[in-house]
Amino acid sequence: MCVTFFYVMKDxxxxxxxxxxxxxxxxxxxxxxxxxxxxxxxxGKKDLGFVKDSTGDNISNKNSCYCxxxxxxxxxxxxxxxxxxxxxxxxxxxxxxxxxxxxxKRLILTGDEWKRLLAEYPVIVADxxxxxxxxxxxxxxxxxxxxxxxMAEMIIRERYPDYLPAFHVVLKRTWAHMFNMFVMxxxxxxxxxxxxxxxxxxxxxxxxxxxxxxxxxxxYGFVGELLLDVWLEKNHIAYHEQNVSFxxxxxxxxKGGEFLKRKVFGRWVDLKVFLLNIFSYSTPN
Numbered sequence: 271m272c273v274t275f276f277y278v279m280k281d282x283x284x285x286x287x288x289x290x291x292x293x294x295x296x297x298x299x300x301x302x303x304x305x306x307x308x309x310x311x312x313x314g315k316k317d318l319g320f321v322k323d324s325t326g327d328n329i330s331n332k333n334s335c336y337c338x339x340x341x342x343x344x345x346x347x348x349x350x351x352x353x354x355x356x357x358x359x360x361x362x363x364x365x366x367x368x369x370x371x372x373x374x375k376r377l378i379l380t381g382d383e384w385k386r387l388l389a390e391y392p393v394i395v396a397d398x399x400x401x402x403x404x405x406x407x408x409x410x411x412x413x414x415x416x417x418x419x420x421m422a423e424m425i426i427r428e429r430y431p432d433y434l435p436a437f438h439v440v441l442k443r444t445w446a447h448m449f450n451m452f453v454m455x456x457x458x459x460x461x462x463x464x465x466x467x468x469x470x471x472x473x474x475x476x477x478x479x480x481x482x483x484x485x486x487x488x489x490y491g492f493v494g495e496l497l498l499d500v501w502l503e504k505n506h507i508a509y510h511e512q513n514v515s516f517x518x519x520x521x522x523x524x525k526g527g528e529f530l531k532r533k534v535f536g537r538w539v540d541l542k543v544f545l546l547n548i549f550s551y552s553t554p555n
Contacts, residue, residue: 282385288351289384289453292338293320293359298517304381305357306349308341334484336470337491338450346463353388355453363394363451364515374515384453391510393454393502398445398511406496407441417477418489419496425472426500430465436504440496447502448495451514458507466497 291299291307296318299307309315311333312322323340324330327347333340338356345354357363364377379387387394401409410419419441426433440446454462470490479487502509 287353289355292341393509395447
């Protein structure tokens with residue numbers, strides 16, 4: 271079943287665009303009023319002086335497992351705007367990729383630039399992250415516990431069977447639109463939030479993450495990254511890809527080494543357990 275969206279386009283000057291900047295600590299923020307800094311996981315934490323994801327209807331207490339999705343939930347339930355989006359305090363949509371922090375800051379898209387883009391496209395997403403040598407499914411399973419993706423597939427099969435072909439298409443791709451970063455028209459945003467959180471809340475009921483380390487406990491944020499492309503694929507939503515710049519230095523040698531280690535050995539915790547098992551079986555009594 272294809273979802274049809276009806277929307278009357280507003281004049282650019284009347285467009286109300288709000289892009290959340292998810293942060294958990296004090297950090298530089300753009301001055302442009304299109305950006306709305308939001309403190310994620312704010313419940314019980316020091317007040318940073320930003321809007322908190324713990325106000326109104328919220329899931330702030332789930333931030334350690336849902337990551338920046340607690341900001342999106344807050345926007346869905348509490349924010350009034352014609353277009354809603356999300357960036358990270360260290361990641362922004364920019365005009366192009368450049369070197370140097372100050373130059374990157376200068377190229378962050380402005381409110382006027384967002385209005386021009388959104389007058390032409392209903393959804394803006396991050397440029398493709400390309401894996402080349404492995405699929406999204408392979409990459410996820412090498413980097414994370416596979417239960418998250420496996421159970422998400424089961425939930426979609428049971429509750430949204432018409433989404434299953436799109437889910438399989440996305441898993442087989444060697445690229446994805448990551449970081450849960452996007453800007454989209456309000457009616458589309460509402461539809462995506464309704465579907466995504468229904469899947470994730472059900473996933474939360476079915477996967478026991480007791481004993482998982484803090485990184486792996488971010489399961490719902492990780493799965494959510496792939497659900498965006500599933501929703502776009504299933505509903506044939508037109509979108510525009512925009513460059514994303516990281517606002518801090520990255521150690522590409524380290525990142526590349528971590529990628530290859532996961533590809534060859536899987537997650538380190540699995541390798542460690544494997545080696546311990548080998549030695550325990552080979553050690554004479």
